[in-house]
Amino acid sequence: MFRTALRNVLAHKARLLMTVLAVMLGVAFVAGTLVFTSTISDAFQKSSAKGLEHVDVAIDPTTPDDGSETPGSAPDLTQKLLDRVTDVPGAAAATGDASGFAAIADKKGKLVGDGWSTRGANYYPGKDGKDPRYPMRDGRAPAKKSEIALDAKTAERAGFKVGDTVRMSVNGPVLEQKLTGIFTTDDGNVAAGGSIALFDTRTAQGLYTKPGRFSQIAVTAADGTSQTALKAEIEKVLPKDAEATTGKTLADDEAKSIANQMSGMQTGLLAFAGISLFVGIFIIANTFTMLVAQRTKELALMRAVGASRRQVTRSVLIEAFVVGAVAAVTGLAAGIGIGAGLRSLMGSFGGTVPDGPLVVSPGTVVAALVVGIVVTMFAAWLPGRRAAKIPPVAAMSSVHAVATTKSLVLRNTIGALFAGSGAAAVIAGTTMGSDGKLPMGAGAALLLIGVFVLTPLLSRPIIAAAAPLLRVFGISGKLARQNSVRNPRRTAATASALMIGLTLITGMTVIAGSVQQGIDKMATDSLKADYVVSMANFTPLSPDVEKTLTEADGVVATSPMRNSPSEIGDSTEYLTGVDPKTIGELAELPFKKGSFEALSGSGVVVDKATADREGWHVGSPFTVTYEDGRKGQLKVGGVYEGNEMIRGILVDKDTLAPHQSEITDMQVMVKTKDGASQSVKDALEKELGNNPAVLVEDKKDVSEAIAQMFTLMLNMLYGLLAMAVIVAVLGVINTLAMSVFERSQEIGMLRAIGLDRRGIKRMVRIESLVISLFGGLLGIGLGVFLGWAAGELIGTSLSTYELVLPWGRMGVFLALAAVVGILAALWPARRAARLNMLAAIKAE
Template identity: 70%
Template structure:
């Protein structure tokens, strides 16, 4: 049996090659994903670990606990804290760390680095006036408010040399200090493509609004003192539970864990689509082995007659599958390593910077590739082998294949209907849930519905394919035969169409969701914003107070209002107050009022419906707020409005709120109304007034919508690329099915040729059959995708009130056309093979 199995593998190389390709693609995607993510994680972890070489214990500020009406406050690390830490037994030295956002513009005025990784800090001139963390490559350390030092990679990318004036921004206004020096660093953010600008300590504290305070104090241990011992000594000396202490090793380990965690979401997403490709490949493998078993039915029956057991027959089929799966797994692993290297190079070509490091092919990646490839192939081949073993030898010798019994069809249809009903019920129930609570039930219901439809596909194929009869009549005999052939073996047609169905279901559902969310964002911007522009920092940090002052003085600006956030305590819970200009906010924002009026001023505030419900507030009711400075005030609710993504929470007049802020007033956004409306000229005027700042965004309503659109477009393009693999696998499945169909009907094709059907007619028949199967799968995929898109939208509408279903008819038509193209391309080789059959040899074939 072993020799027979190996002989059969080599006897059907062409068909098994398609199975190898299907499995190989899925395995390559799995192994490529693991190689890519492991390589990036290793490189980032190794790079970030170097940044803790000079840290044995790090002190970071904690926060006082919020209790009752007391607002939590962050404890400040001061020079006094630094002195205590440096004087403890076992401490060699200590230095204060100040950090914040610093956007550096290149010579072309554009932002250098990766936005959120645009960092600023302080150069700590220790012994000898040098900072051991940042060895100077050129120039000298920065001194005073008019000097800055840049990391070597940023200086090179931006084209700066020592002595040049550097354009940068911290929170709004453009600064132009002189470049005093260029340094090297092992900072992980810089290694990943970010930028780092250093000032002297006093300047950094002033720029980042931390006068006399540090974000972190790092302590180095004296010779012979371990990190854990030094940490205990510092803890005893400070005696402050609100100051956190961690060893350098802990920080390095935590950083590595964060990097691994941040990569896990990307890895999970990529592996999901690899799993989809493998799942689609299961249909191809099952079809391939069904075909091979059908070709060898009499041979297997003869083996049974001469003494082979059912188990031996099944094992022979599984042995073939093992050989095929092993070849596919090894090949897929090799291709996956290449994919991992290619993805790394591709990301580097887009401008992202990845730290140097070796390509990581871990033992886990090798084992995963081999196990996945072999197991998937064995599982898919088991059913055909089991069926072959169950056929009685006499029945097998008298028929090429046995038709499914009525009992099996009834059982399948009943099971499919039940699974589909449970899936639909779960999805509909999930739409009635709120927030994230409905995600898992909906995912489970969607999975069950797809499985149920797959089980029912043989039943659905007959009426849906029959609907194409009027169109097929135009192709004469070829069209009629194509329709009959497509429903001759409903199970095989179902397995082939399901491969396309799964891919198009995902593509259609995601496209419907993205388009609908985009429409909701457009409507929200149009309904909620009366302002012409919204000004904010590129990284989401607070703006400098100078930004609002500058905009107020700009020609053509008729109204402005900043939006600032401040923590407070209401009824013992923390709530953020949103400070707005009560005199102008109605010119800049338009809220849907549930009750009352949009009045903000003095002690009158407006509250969104969620906050009002949480604190049992209604129009006209009063409540006590405890500000962050500890003082309290009685406020009155002038109105309750429907929350949206632009405005939510408690809106209070800045003249009422600002006196209670413990830090300088910082607006998260500034809304601007102009006399000329939103025009390119007005936008340019505002941008110039802010100093052509690369860190500040000036956006109109269309810009806000386009920003969201870009995010969805990027996501969809990536998903389309990933799902293209499932489509490629589906093409192989259609080819396999048609090849099987041609093999089973070679006598019939020979007879058709003999009675006058020419080669073109035979080719047309096979092509039309392929087209029908592909369009059948495409239609099912579009239907399921629209249903899932609608259901997911019902969940999204709970958090996005302006969400509305938007069906992308153009793209859906394109997807259906894609399914047709898949069918036409997949039929090229089987149609050519059918047309070239020798009619006399085919008629005589058994």
């Protein structure tokens, strides 16, 4: 039986090639994802470890267990503590760190680095006058307020050399600094495309902490002292508001954090690989069903001469194992190439990755082999089992070919139950708010399975409805229609592969388009301001930015939005300080009760969600613990409908200011005399010093920035689901090729009675087109339904959400299905037309 199985594999090389390709693509995607994420994770972890080489123990201010800010939180670390730690037994040296965001502009005024990784820090010289973290390659360290040093990679990217003037920003206003030195560093952020600007310690403290204060203290152990022993000595002198962590723990935590970040990306990519493999299962099952059907008499003869059912099933599974092993090995090789390609592609999109080798772990190899072999054998098991159950006499006389009425009724009943319960769960999920995600997801899976099971039943009426359109193609069109419904199960399996891909694409397109429309409406409805000004990386703005904008020509109203943590009852809430005199001119919020007029002194306005959660109404007083730990009494003067842009507790900025340790703005809303225009925007940017770190955005910019994530996800989805569509194309080619082989005698007869080669080609192409469009229609229909349902959930948190059907794109998707059908038919149609009619008529 083993030799027979191998012989059958070698005898059907061309027919099994499509199956190998389908499995190979899925395996390649899995292997490529694992290689890519392992490589990126390993590179970042090694870079991170390099950045901590000089840290044996780090001292940080104590933070709450959940990492959140709370009123009266721990202050920065003092110079006195640094001096005390330096004298601890076992400490070789201690370095104080004062750091934060710093944006560097290149010579063309554009931001250098990765935004989130563009950092400013202090140069802290030791006893020898040097900072071991930042060895100077050129020039000297900064010594006064107007001087900085840059890392070598940033200086090279921006074209700076020692002596140049560098324009930069820390919290809004432009600083012009003299470049006194260029240093080298192993910092992982720099290796990944970020930048470091160094100030002298006093200047850095003025920018990031307070005079004589540090955000972190790093301690190096003396020779012979372990990190654990040093930490124990340091803890003896630490105040309650500081905590010590060993360098190894920091490195392990950083490695774990990087692994978790990569895990999210890996899960997303593997989900798409799973979709490709799921689609591939249909093709594999289809292929083996047809191969087994073609060898029915052969298998029956084997049964007649003594082969058992298990041996027949085992024979088919051995074939599947060989095919799966070949696909897995080639898929693994292709996946390694994909992993390397994704890394290069990431660089071409501006996302740089630290240097490091390509990581192909044993787990990746095992996963690729297991996935390829198991998926193929699983898909081939049912056809093999079905073949083994056919009685030898029935197989020899081919009476098994037609499915029994009982099996069809059972299949359709199961399909109807799955589809009905799935649709009901999806619809029920739309009414459950945030709790509806799980039932909706489970319902969508049940619905897809149910529709797949019902597809043979659906194929006849839907394809029959296309009969009038097919009449224009004459006898070829009529034969194509009849051929496409001759074997409904095969048609269903082929169309379902395309259906799943288009369901996901259509559903995500509906959701993305509707969300974009809702965000546009929200920006238009809730903002009266012409512009919103913020930092490029969303760190706090200096209040000087608002003062500059208020004094600018053409500006008629401004208001900052200042966030400050507070404690109300047992929960931490953020208070948002605004200007009560101008907020009404800049924001349009639908009030349920009250208005902005109540916003002054102790009067506040709150969004409806917060009011409902706290049980507040207009006139409700409540006690608040401010950021500095002092308590106060506030009173609700209005309740408004919040949105993604403005929500929470709005308070008079002058009420909030005395309790803030440092006054900063998250953003500034601006209204101008002439409204929004490019010339006004250019004037405002010029007023702010053409600062690359500051964003001046109009309503359209704000809307696009919020929707950018959805657009990026959608574009990624299109690219990733293209894999499923390619697998579906292979499935259509495979089905048509098998169909042509099975109908060789019939095609020979058609040629003999007068149908020319062109007519044969047209028949096969139309059959492929009909099957593809059938799958496309089902996919688009299901996608619209699931997109609507998911939108109902989104609408509970985005009040301006409204369903938008992208008719143009859905037309493109249907056209894509048609193109898939036409392309997939090229080779089978050519093969059918070239059949020798006499040889075909004699074929069995």
